[in-house]
Amino acid sequence: MNTDSTTSPVIDDSFPDRKQAEDIAAKVERFVRDVVIPYETDSRRDHHDCPTDELTRELRQKAREAGVLTPHIFADGGHLSQRGTALVLIRSGLSPLGPLACNTAAPDEGNMYLLGKMGSPMIRERFLQPIVEGKKRSAFFMTEPANEGGAGSDPSMMLTECHRDGDEWVINGRKAFITGAEGAGVGIIMARAQEGACMFVVDLPDPAIRIERVPRTIDSSMPGGHATVMIRDLRVPDEQMLGAAGDGFHYAQVRLAPARLSHCMRWLGACIRANEIASDYANRRMAFGKPLIDHEGVGFMLAENLIDLQQSRLMIDWCAGVLDRGEKGGAESSMTKVAVSESLMRIADRCVQVMGGSGLTEDSIVEQVFREIRAFRVYDGPTEVHKWSLAKKIKRDWKQNNG
Incomplete structure (x- = not known):
């Protein structure tokens, strides 16, 4: 008998938090249709036609007032099931501005999930909480310039390096297509050390992280665009590494x-x-x-x-x-x-x-x-x-x- 999970469908149409997720999803849908969709013609866009941070803040305040800001994550740190999350995020996506308003957009949503699962108490309080509250945007620094042979779909090609210096780590390298880097308040950076890949959480902006350019791309739903970034002698305290060296x-x-x-x-x-x-x-x-x-x-x-x-x-x-x-x-x-x-x-x-x-x-x-x-x-x-x-x-x- 083949028990491979890839051939085992979800048969049961019920799951423990279904009713809760349906109620949240209904609120999110009403908010997106009634409040967010009229903002689609709002002229507050940057030179790449992406929503400005001013527009983002206004939308998130509206979501906060409506009780639908980060609706799939709860005050106690709990999280809807993935099946429940689907009901909510599908509704938030009814407008390209919906995920931004409800704080369910990439890369923040994935970063919140990672920091909530793997972050230390200090990291969760200092870095995760402001993202959950919609007060800061975040960026995930993994992809590197293709013309330099850096990491893209194959992260093992990572060229960005880090090494320990006392109780700090020093990071050097270039990253590309870093969504939302311009204007972000939190960054998660991947780099390689002798021990293997490492992952760090940092405050942004930082003078050691310089945005070189933000290319015009076919999409325009994400604030800050997709930046190319130079990291030069960035010093990060050891306590801001996720896990241990080599866990990246x-x-x-x-x-x-x-x-x-x-x-x-x-x-x-x-x-x-x-x-x-x-x-x-x-x-x-x-x-x-x-x-x-x-x-x-x-x-x-x-x-x-x-x-x-x-x-x-x-x-x-x-x-x-x-x-x-x-x-x-x-x-x-x-x-x-x-x-x-x-x-x-x-x-x-x-x-x-x-x-x-x-x-x-x-x-x-x-x-x-x-x-x-x-x-x-x-x-x-x-x-x-x-x-x-x-x-x-x-x-x-x-x-x-x-x-």
Whole structure:
């Protein structure tokens, strides 16, 4: 009998905190639809069209007043199950600004999860709490410039170095595509020492961490963009290392599987909204004597959207259930990330196509959703890297069973 978790679906539609999660999700959805969506036309954007910190603070204050700021993490440090978190984060994603307002956005959501699981009491109080309270944004410094041969999808290629000097560590290196680094108050930095990979938590800004440039990218939902950063002689007290020297890759894996899944949750919400807009357009817009929805070519695209949306929901729920059982979920999160990112790309593309010229303009959020989903196919590992990883697992399992 094959008991491999990758073939064991979540069958039970109930879970211990379902009712609590549904209640929170309903509040979040009302807040996003009633309060956040009108902000989508707000002009407070930086030169890369990303929301400014002023806009972020205002949205988070609104969420605080509505009782939906960081809604999946509780005052006592508790956390909704992953299946419960999915119900909430999908609703927060109904607007690209929703995760930012509700403090469920990347990279903060993944960083909160990591620090909550692995941080010392000092780290949780000093660094985690301000992020949970929505008072500070955070950044995760792992990726490095590709033209220098640094770490990207393969973190073992990391060039950023660290070494101990008394009761401190000194870090040197360059990082690239560091989401939200500009304007962040907390940073989690990965570097390699003789003992192996290390992970440090630091206050930002710091004069030893210099933002070299923030390139213009296809997406525009995350404050601070995706910066290239130089780290030169950054000194970090030993107590600000997560775990011990050499634990860095292990801690990265603790973060990465839930973070991949959270991306899927949020962008599923965005595509649900895009499909609502496209469906409304198809039912109202007349062409050749009848509504667009009555033209088979259009109606079939929207029908395919429903299929892809439901498949995405089920994949997310399945992977969340695996994580809730205490399993690492590496293979499951890879499969889910591939399946969901690719299906959401199809949905977003069909929405643009159904709406024609209207789907190509900033007059509809559908255009932004399309751009964001295209970027999502690369974030947290491109589709091809996850497929390669799964192929390695197939080979590994075959050797084990046919040794």
